[in-house]
Amino acid sequence: MKETKSQFNLVSFLTKYAMVIALVVVFILFSVLTDGTLLRPQNMSNLMLQNGYVLVMACGMLLCILTGGNIDLSVGSVVCLVGGLAAVLISNMGLPAIPVIILCLAVGLLVGIWQGYWIGYVRIPPFITTLGGMFIFRGIARLILSSKTVAIQDSTFLNIFTAYIKIPGLDSGDMKLSPIIVGVIAAAYIIFNTVKNRSDRAKKGYRQNSAFSDYVKSGLIAALVLYYCYLLSQYRGISVMLVWVVAICLIYNFITSKTSFGRYFYAVGGNEKATQLSGINTNKIYFIAYANMGLLAGLCGLLCAARIGSVNGSTGTSFEMDAIGSCFIGGASAYGGSGTVGGVVIGALLLGVINMGMSIMGLGDAWQYVIKGGVLLLAVIFDVVTSRKSGSK
Amino acid sequence: MANTILEMKSITKEFPGVKALDNVNLKVEAGEIHALIGENGAGKSTLMNVLSGTYPAGSYEGEIYYEGKLCQFKTQKDSEALGIVIIHQELALIPLLSIGENMFLGNEIKNKMGYIDWDKTYSEAERHMRQVGLSESSQTLVKDIGTGKQQLVEIAKAFSKKVKLLILDEPTSSLNDEAAKMLLDLLIDFKKDGLTSIIITHKLNEIIYCADKVTIIRDGSTIETLVKGVDEFSEDRIIKGMVGRSMEDRYPAREHNIKPEVNLEVKNWTVHHPLYPERVVDENISFYIRKGEVVGFSGLQGAGRTELAMSIFGRSYGAGITGELYLGGQKVDLRSPQEAIRHKLAYVTEDRKTNGLILDESIRFNTTLARIDKICRGGVIDQDQEVQVAEEMTKAMGTKTPTIEQRVGNLSGGNQQKALLGKWMFTEPDILIMDEPTRGIDVGAKYEIYCLINKMVSEGKSVMMISSELPELLGMCDRIYVMNEGHLLAEVDAKDATQEGIMGYIIRDANKVQ
Numbered sequence: 082m083k084e085t086k087s088q089f090n091l092v093s094f095l096t097k098y099a100m101v102i103a104l105v106v107v108f109i110l111f112s113v114l115t116d117g118t119l120l121r122p123q124n125m126s127n128l129m130l131q132n133g134y135v136l137v138m139a140c141g142m143l144l145c146i147l148t149g150g151n152i153d154l155s156v157g158s159v160v161c162l163v164g165g166l167a168a169v170l171i172s173n174m175g176l177p178a179i180p181v182i183i184l185c186l187a188v189g190l191l192v193g194i195w196q197g198y199w200i201g202y203v204r205i206p207p208f209i210t211t212l213g214g215m216f217i218f219r220g221i222a223r224l225i226l227s228s229k230t231v232a233i234q235d236s237t238f239l240n241i242f243t244a245y246i247k248i249p250g251l252d253s254g255d256m257k258l259s260p261i262i263v264g265v266i267a268a269a270y271i272i273f274n275t276v277k278n279r280s281d282r283a284k285k286g287y288r289q290n291s292a293f294s295d296y297v298k299s300g301l302i303a304a305l306v307l308y309y310c311y312l313l314s315q316y317r318g319i320s321v322m323l324v325w326v327v328a329i330c331l332i333y334n335f336i337t338s339k340t341s342f343g344r345y346f347y348a349v350g351g352n353e354k355a356t357q358l359s360g361i362n363t364n365k366i367y368f369i370a371y372a373n374m375g376l377l378a379g380l381c382g383l384l385c386a387a388r389i390g391s392v393n394g395s396t397g398t399s400f401e402m403d404a405i406g407s408c409f410i411g412g413a414s415a416y417g418g419s420g421t422v423g424g425v426v427i428g429a430l431l432l433g434v435i436n437m438g439m440s441i442m443g444l445g446d447a448w449q450y451v452i453k454g455g456v457l458l459l460a461v462i463f464d465v466v467t468s469r470k471s472g473s474k
Numbered sequence: 475m476a477n478t479i480l481e482m483k484s485i486t487k488e489f490p491g492v493k494a495l496d497n498v499n500l501k502v503e504a505g506e507i508h509a510l511i512g513e514n515g516a517g518k519s520t521l522m523n524v525l526s527g528t529y530p531a532g533s534y535e536g537e538i539y540y541e542g543k544l545c546q547f548k549t550q551k552d553s554e555a556l557g558i559v560i561i562h563q564e565l566a567l568i569p570l571l572s573i574g575e576n577m578f579l580g581n582e583i584k585n586k587m588g589y590i591d592w593d594k595t596y597s598e599a600e601r602h603m604r605q606v607g608l609s610e611s612s613q614t615l616v617k618d619i620g621t622g623k624q625q626l627v628e629i630a631k632a633f634s635k636k637v638k639l640l641i642l643d644e645p646t647s648s649l650n651d652e653a654a655k656m657l658l659d660l661l662i663d664f665k666k667d668g669l670t671s672i673i674i675t676h677k678l679n680e681i682i683y684c685a686d687k688v689t690i691i692r693d694g695s696t697i698e699t700l701v702k703g704v705d706e707f708s709e710d711r712i713i714k715g716m717v718g719r720s721m722e723d724r725y726p727a728r729e730h731n732i733k734p735e736v737n738l739e740v741k742n743w744t745v746h747h748p749l750y751p752e753r754v755v756d757e758n759i760s761f762y763i764r765k766g767e768v769v770g771f772s773g774l775q776g777a778g779r780t781e782l783a784m785s786i787f788g789r790s791y792g793a794g795i796t797g798e799l800y801l802g803g804q805k806v807d808l809r810s811p812q813e814a815i816r817h818k819l820a821y822v823t824e825d826r827k828t829n830g831l832i833l834d835e836s837i838r839f840n841t842t843l844a845r846i847d848k849i850c851r852g853g854v855i856d857q858d859q860e861v862q863v864a865e866e867m868t869k870a871m872g873t874k875t876p877t878i879e880q881r882v883g884n885l886s887g888g889n890q891q892k893a894l895l896g897k898w899m900f901t902e903p904d905i906l907i908m909d910e911p912t913r914g915i916d917v918g919a920k921y922e923i924y925c926l927i928n929k930m931v932s933e934g935k936s937v938m939m940i941s942s943e944l945p946e947l948l949g950m951c952d953r954i955y956v957m958n959e960g961h962l963l964a965e966v967d968a969k970d971a972t973q974e975g976i977m978g979y980i981i982r983d984a985n986k987v988q
Contacts, residue, residue: 281858282858285858287858287861287862288861339854339855339857340850340853340854340855341846341847341850341853341854341855342853344839344843344846344855347832347835347839348832348835348839348843351832351833351834351835352828352831352832352833354828354829355823355828355829355830355831355832355843356832356843357790357811358787358790358811358821358823358829358830359811359815359843359844359897360788360810360811360812360813360814360815360816360844360845361811361812361843362810362812418832418834418835419834
């Protein structure tokens with residue numbers, strides 16, 4: 082421990098932060114290639130909103146993957162089912178938005194419970210269960226939509242999911258002030274938290290990271306948050322959707338890193354037998370992973386319906402692959418047992434930046450697929466090779 | 475007894491932290507049945523894996539001469555090419571393929587065009603099957619024939635590889651008496667045709683029945699070779715060779731401080747197999763452990779000891795479990811490992827790598843896993859406290875590691891075992907069930923584990939110790955229960971017990987079953 086403190090180990094630093102570095106490199110690359118268009122406030126604001134659905138679903142997918150590299154293929158269909166249900170209930174049947182939202186989230190959860198039951202308690206392989214679900218729910222969604230495109234214009238619904246926050250007096254001018262205030266508070270909190278943690282640890286006599294690395298890290302994050310908020314203020318301010326996405330990411334980060342419940346997912350993926358004999362109900366862990374995935378896919382369906390403004394039979398197609406891809410690019414192990422929400426967010430942003438950069442440059446879908454696939458493969462190869470060298474796996 | 479077909483000279487094989495074989499010599503004459511015997515973990519299977527090339531040349535020291543030539547096998551294929559075929563304890567047949575397909579797997583008969591000649595495959599397969607007395611069609615699926623016949627298929631497969639030296643690793647362990655006898659008779663028949671066999675077995679009566687010689691292996695060394703007709707060739711003589719080792723100084727002294735209170739009592743405990751509910755794994759077992767007592771469970775593999783322990787530990791094994799369980803005099807019904815842990819029962823599992831630890835996670839993660847609620851407030855882990863308790867446990871167990879963030883998989887066997895003990899000590903148990911607590915770790919680490927056990931019982935805890943090493947039980951326990959084939963045979967006071975006595979119970983019972 083002393084050695085790593087005194088001397089900076091470049092290799093381990095690069096390995097640890099490889100994906101962050103990759104994100105920065107890709108970001109700079111596309112900023113240059115697009116002559117800075119990528120950095121425009123509008124694009125930066127859209128980056129988070131376009132990829133919001135991936136981030137929300139990837140948080141749920143991470144829990145599934147943690148249990149042993151298991152994935153959920155049905156989430157794209159669930160997005161269509163829940164989004165379609167919301168659109169039909171609100172637009173065609175004229176029901177009020179709030180009960181519909183609650184009902185739709187319940188439907189998402191129900192789908193998750195259905196799949197979680199088969200996977201957790203009957204031990205049907207997740208791949209097959211969710212492949213079945215992928216077809217079943219896509220079909221049901223099309224039945225509900227009667228194979229038509231249904232638009233949503235209900236303002237309550239849109240306000241809850243996609244509108245930009247407008248506080249009179251603050252956000253009326255060209256420069257929106259509320260993002261600045263939020264940014265300053267967030268940045269201050271990040272710095273304050275670091276200081277507090279360090280002093281707590283010092284008081285109790287626990288081992289510390291070096292002050293330099295702690296402060297540089299939190300300083301960088303705070304600066305990034307501030308800068309992003311500044312960009313938002315230049316455009317239309319903070320979108321409600323951004324609030325949803327950030328909240329979900331923070332909640333799942335907290336669950337996976339700080340709670341005993343979250344830790345069980347890592348334990349199951351690491352060694353199910355040992356986990357079982359440690360008094361943990363592993364069936365329940367599988368069940369919850371998929372039940373939760375259903376709920377998040379449902380939420381995602383509502384976000385998508387609101388953002389696009391309409392739902393049709395192919396909404397959500399291949400969303401599952403974006404979520405799965407983000408997890409693996411973000412360093413989740415294909416055998417389960419390791420992966421973090423932070424990593425997943427970086428994975429999703431990496432994919433998002435590449436997509437957006439290439440769109441701005443006018444490269445078509447075809448190339449985007451090739452690059453996306455290549456990045457996924459490269460990221461996992463890197464992960465496997467480096468972890469083999471360091472002796473794990 | 476003219477020519478020596480196989481000679482293994484000064485074979486030494488080390489695994490990280492353990493010397494599995496130490497300067498082993500083995501000489502086998504052509505046309506004999508040569509038995510290898512020794513306790514679990516004595517090194518029999520390792521020796522045969524060295525011979526077959528499963529452990530390639532270079533990974534061990536020593537020389538192998540086969541038919542007079544020095545051999546350096548890189549893979550099992552190399553040894554098979556010379557006619558050395560090993561049949562493992564766990565059969566290597568694929569249930570959903572036919573007998574014929576299995577026999578020529580990896581060795582397919584191809585025609586000129588390079589694709590598989592199925593007609594020839596099946597007729598060749600049947601020819602070899604007739605040799606071993608199998609009358610089935612070679613197109614029958616392996617899953618549709620019994621274990622005994624599967625064993626014969628393995629031998630037929632060996633014939634298809636033109637076997638000269640056949641090695642059988644506990645071939646009769648999963649067979650009933652009739653099938654076992656048939657198999658041994660078959661080996662005696664083949665001997666007449668000049669086949670040499672090496673048979674690894676625990677069953678002494680089988681050795682007496684069919685072997686010409688027996689080599690006894692103990693703690694990774696060959697002790698002696700007995701020859702039928704020359705040496706005394708009896709079960710008692712073999713047992714003496716198997717167990718005769720000095721015991722002084724291997725076990726730390728302990729003050730025997732047994733309290734009168736019974737901590738754990740099991741009455742009329744019966745456990746059935748989870749997949750085959752008609753099979754009884756443990757039948758009508760009753761025993762008790764007092765406070766401050768170490769009670770040993772002795773028996774061979776398959777005696778039902780692990781199954782007994784796991785079924786007590788919150789029914790983590792078995793189906794149709796009946797019987798009564800008392801903890802501290804209170805009758806309890808533990809339906810899950812979680813309930814067992816809450817009732818201050820701990821099960822330190824056999825095979826720490828697959829059942830005990832999460833190898834990819836840190837010592838810290840593993841230490842707190844079974845009782846993480848102890849360091850949680852409202853479901854949120856107090857990470858500082860977690861670090862603290864993990865460090866305390868690591869220190870208390872004497873685990874040697876740079877930090878508690880060390881990946882458990884990178885620790886040595888002994889330190890893994892200590893980390894596992896730390897995990898269970900963190901649950902603050904009154905009763906510890908320890909299943910093979912010192913398997914695969916070196917003598918020094920064993921001693922430290924024994925000291926930890928002594929410390930636990932001096933605090934008034936009770937230990938149920940399952941071990942296949944008789945000296946360990948005799949050195950550590952206050953009382954020993956002897957089990958065989960799911961039955962409790964005897965209860966002996968460790969002070970009066972001898973290895974011969976305990977082994978005698980088991981052998982007599984095994985013969986009775988035969």
